[in-house]
Amino acid sequence: MIKIAIIGAGNVASHLGIALQHAGAEITAVYARDERKAKALATKFHTLWVDDIDKLPANTQLTIIAVKDEAIAEVSNQINISGTVAHTSGILGMDALAKHKHRGVFYPLQTLKSGVDVNFNTVPLLLEASNEETIRLLKKTAKLISQKVSEVKLHERQMAHLAAVFSNNFTNHLYAVANDILQTHGLSFDLLKPLIVQTAQNIQHQLPAEVQTGPAVRGDMETIDMHLQLLREHVQYRQLYELISASIIEQHRNKK
Amino acid sequence: MIKIAIIGAGNVASHLGIALQHAGAEITAVYARDERKAKALATKFHTLWVDDIDKLPANTQLTIIAVKDEAIAEVSNQINISGTVAHTSGILGMDALAKHKHRGVFYPLQTLKSGVDVNFNTVPLLLEASNEETIRLLKKTAKLISQKVSEVKLHERQMAHLAAVFSNNFTNHLYAVANDILQTHGLSFDLLKPLIVQTAQNIQHQLPAEVQTGPAVRGDMETIDMHLQLLREHVQYRQLYELISASIIEQHRNKK
Numbered sequence: 001m002i003k004i005a006i007i008g009a010g011n012v013a014s015h016l017g018i019a020l021q022h023a024g025a026e027i028t029a030v031y032a033r034d035e036r037k038a039k040a041l042a043t044k045f046h047t048l049w050v051d052d053i054d055k056l057p058a059n060t061q062l063t064i065i066a067v068k069d070e071a072i073a074e075v076s077n078q079i080n081i082s083g084t085v086a087h088t089s090g091i092l093g094m095d096a097l098a099k100h101k102h103r104g105v106f107y108p109l110q111t112l113k114s115g116v117d118v119n120f121n122t123v124p125l126l127l128e129a130s131n132e133e134t135i136r137l138l139k140k141t142a143k144l145i146s147q148k149v150s151e152v153k154l155h156e157r158q159m160a161h162l163a164a165v166f167s168n169n170f171t172n173h174l175y176a177v178a179n180d181i182l183q184t185h186g187l188s189f190d191l192l193k194p195l196i197v198q199t200a201q202n203i204q205h206q207l208p209a210e211v212q213t214g215p216a217v218r219g220d221m222e223t224i225d226m227h228l229q230l231l232r233e234h235v236q237y238r239q240l241y242e243l244i245s246a247s248i249i250e251q252h253r254n255k256k
Numbered sequence: 257m258i259k260i261a262i263i264g265a266g267n268v269a270s271h272l273g274i275a276l277q278h279a280g281a282e283i284t285a286v287y288a289r290d291e292r293k294a295k296a297l298a299t300k301f302h303t304l305w306v307d308d309i310d311k312l313p314a315n316t317q318l319t320i321i322a323v324k325d326e327a328i329a330e331v332s333n334q335i336n337i338s339g340t341v342a343h344t345s346g347i348l349g350m351d352a353l354a355k356h357k358h359r360g361v362f363y364p365l366q367t368l369k370s371g372v373d374v375n376f377n378t379v380p381l382l383l384e385a386s387n388e389e390t391i392r393l394l395k396k397t398a399k400l401i402s403q404k405v406s407e408v409k410l411h412e413r414q415m416a417h418l419a420a421v422f423s424n425n426f427t428n429h430l431y432a433v434a435n436d437i438l439q440t441h442g443l444s445f446d447l448l449k450p451l452i453v454q455t456a457q458n459i460q461h462q463l464p465a466e467v468q469t470g471p472a473v474r475g476d477m478e479t480i481d482m483h484l485q486l487l488r489e490h491v492q493y494r495q496l497y498e499l500i501s502a503s504i505i506e507q508h509r510n511k512k
Contacts, residue, residue, distance in 0.1 A: 091482055109447055111454050111469060118454070124447045152443070159441040162483050163434035167448050168455045169470030170500045171427045176464035176507060178419035185415040188410070191365055191380045192423050193460055198367050198374070199424045200456035204449055208432035213367060214425025223325065226347055227418050236503055237261065243499055244426045247492055251432060 002141055004043075005029045005056045005076055006067035009037035011112040012088050016044055016066060016145075019120040023144035028057045032067070053078045061143060062086065064106060065097075073094045076103075083136050093154045094130060104129035104138050104216030107157055111168050124148040124235075126157050177237055209251060216248035258397055261285045263311045263331055264322035265293035268344050269366040270300070272322060272401075275376040276282070277301055279400035283316075284313040309334045316343065318397060320362060321353075328352045340390050345419030349410045350386055360385035362392050363413055364402075367424050380404040382413050431491055432465035465507060 002025050006017045008031035021027050029048040032038035042049035050056060050178060056063065058081055065075050065087040072087045073096040079085055086103040090109070097103035105128040112118060125142040127149065129135035135151060142149040152160070179189040202211045215223035224245060231238040258281050262273045265288035270438040277283050285304040287387045288294035298305035306312060312319065314337055321331050321343040328343045335341055340358040346365070353359035361384040370376060381398040383405065385391035391407060398405040408416070431452060435445040471479035480501060487494040 009274075068367075085368040091479060110451055111458065113467070114460065116458070118322060122450045124450070126447075129279070148447075156443055157452050158482070158486055159437055160443055160447055162486050163437040163443075163448060164451055165470055165483065166430045166437070166497075167434040168451050169468070169472065169504070170466055170496075171452070171455055172459070172464050172470075173432050173472075173500055174422045174427050174430070175459050176468065177503070179464055181415055181419040181422070185412050187412055187416055187419075189459075189463065190406075191382075191416055192419060193377045194380070195366055195420055195424050196427070196456045196459065199427055200370070200452045202367065202369065203428070203431050203445075203452065207445065208428050208435055211369070212425070212428055212432065214421055214428075216425065220325075223347060226414070227421065230414055230418050239499060240426075240503060241422075241496060244429055244456075247433070247496060248425070248429050251429070251436075251493060253429045 001026050002137075002144075003028045003057070003059055003061045004141070005031070005043070005060040005063045005105065006066065007031050007053070007063060007079075009034055010066065010068075011114050012108065012197045013064075013066035014041055014044070014114065015112040015120070016064065016088065016108065017117055019118075019145040020141070021045055023139065025144060028060045031053070031056065033071075054059075054080060056081050058082075062137060064088065076100065084129075084137055086129075086138060090126075090164065091158050094128060100130075102130060102134045102137075104134050105157065106138055106142065107161075109160055109164055120145045121147055124150065124160075126150060126152045127162060128152065128154065162169065174240075177240065181237070212248065212250070212252065216245040217252050219249070258393075258400075259280050259284045259313070259315055259317045260397070261287070261316040261319045262297070262322065262337075263287050263309070263319060265290055265322075266322065267370050268320035268364065269296055269320075270370065271368045271376070272320065272344065272362075272364065273297065273301055275374075275401040276397070280365065281397065281400060284316045285311070287312065289327075300463065310336060312337050314338075318393060320344065340385075340393055342385075343395060344421065346382075347414050350384060356386075358386060358390045358393075360390050361413065362394055362398065363417075365416055365420055375480055376401045377403055380406065380416075382406060382408045382416060383412065384408065384410065430496075433496065437493070468504065470504070472501040473508050475505070491505045 005028050027047045029046045029050050030042040031050045039049045061083045063085045069089050076097045085100040086104040086106040090107050107126040109124040125146045127138045261284050283301045283303045285306050286298040287306045293306045317339045319341045327344050332353045341356040342360040342362040346363050350359050363382040365380040381402045383394045
């Protein structure tokens with residue numbers, strides 16, 4: 001079975017390592033700058049913790065660098081074993097790994113939080129590699145844990161990462177705005193939880209533009225004016241309301 | 257058991273009527289401007305279809321006006337039976353029902369689509385009424401179908417409606433933007449579906465601001481700059497990206 005070393009001890013390193021190990025891969029070692037977290041993760045994997053990146057076992061076939069984007073190049077340059085090296089960034093190219101002949105990308109398109117189990121089976125894994133032999137290794141590894149493996153170019157992966165920011169980070173911020181509006185008026189965020197789940201469900205079988213509802217897509221200017229009036233003392237939220245409504249109107253004008 | 261007439265034949269009328277009937281309420285009649293849809297709904301309820309609002313059965317205790325906001329006052333003025341009259345708007349006051357002594361609001365805070373079953377048990381119902389007797393009737397009726405019944409003032413209900421627009425309509429538009437970004441680059445929206453579901457799940461037990469992730473909350477200007485560069489040819493999306501990112505940064509600056 002494939003022998004994998006994990007660099008990093010954050011959420012991606014942890015979730016990915018667990019999924020790979022459950023699928024039968026052998027985790028040869030864990031290294032991370034944060035010794036305490038690295039040790040904890042190595043213990044979780046029942047594997048070796050190394051205090052120096054030069055001590056990664058030489059029989060490691062794939063080293064996965066799951067650290068912050070800005071640290072990837074530096075970590076890559078410290079790795080001296082000969083196997084394949086891959087990072088997990090959604091946005092960086094393979095040039096950060098230029099030192100290694102067999103280099104690639106292993107990007108899981110999902111939000112990975114500590115303490116929240118993820119079914120990796122449905123997590124899209126976007127791969128890229130420096131040559132045929134390397135992409136074969138990455139694909140074989142990815143298919144151990146996910147049914148949604150695809151090879152994409154850098155620009156496509158970056159676009160997928162950008163789209164993920166809109167549908168995850170930005171969406172979550174709109175939930176936060178909604179919560180703030182409710183709390184300011186003594187109402188509980190619980191009121192919105194079923195709606196939020198239903199909204200995410202509604203686009204599982206139809207495209208979002210097809211299920212768009214609300215005053216903007218209806219052209220209901222009376223309701224929009226009432227909402228803007230309710231937001232008159234909150235410049236930031238009023239700007240968000242106006243810009244998103246304008247974008248909805250624009251999108252549906254283009255379709256007609 | 258309570259006797260209820262339904263005015264309107266859209267999604268709210270249909271879902272609400274079905275839930276009430278399943279819970280044991282008697283639907284006395286259906287009336288709607290669109291005769292074809294009204295007849296279909298009456299058939300679904302195995303109840304009376306009336307072609308004139310004056311033919312609503314006199315023994316009706318509660319008439320629910322589930323029509324578009326702009327038509328509520330006109331419909332209300334045409335009703336001549338003596339029971340309670342309630343509308344289902346998230347934003348209009350009871351003054352639209354001024355003709356009736358026993359008037360109120362029965363607002364389901366959920367997105368109701370035809371063909372998509374909704375478990376009303378978890379749908380928040382926000383109530384308001386003109387007097388004690390009427391609120392008792394509305395509460396008793398609401399509790400037949402939902403465990404989340406609350407009496408709220410007009411301003412609170414309007415704020416809940418506004419918050420729903422942010423977390424439902426606006427969120428869905430962000431999904432649409434993400435889909436557009438993917439499609440433009442030959443990628444499938446399927447890539448984002450697990451992420452979108454997980455994002456909605458993450459706020460079921462924690463507040464959204466506590467689980468905010470992404471470049472804006474990290475202050476990762478390098479990634480933000482790369483994303484803006486990717487959006488250089490799409491002014492609308494770039495504006496959305498900039499404004500929402502600024503709002504995330506602002507919100508988390510306030511918390512520190």
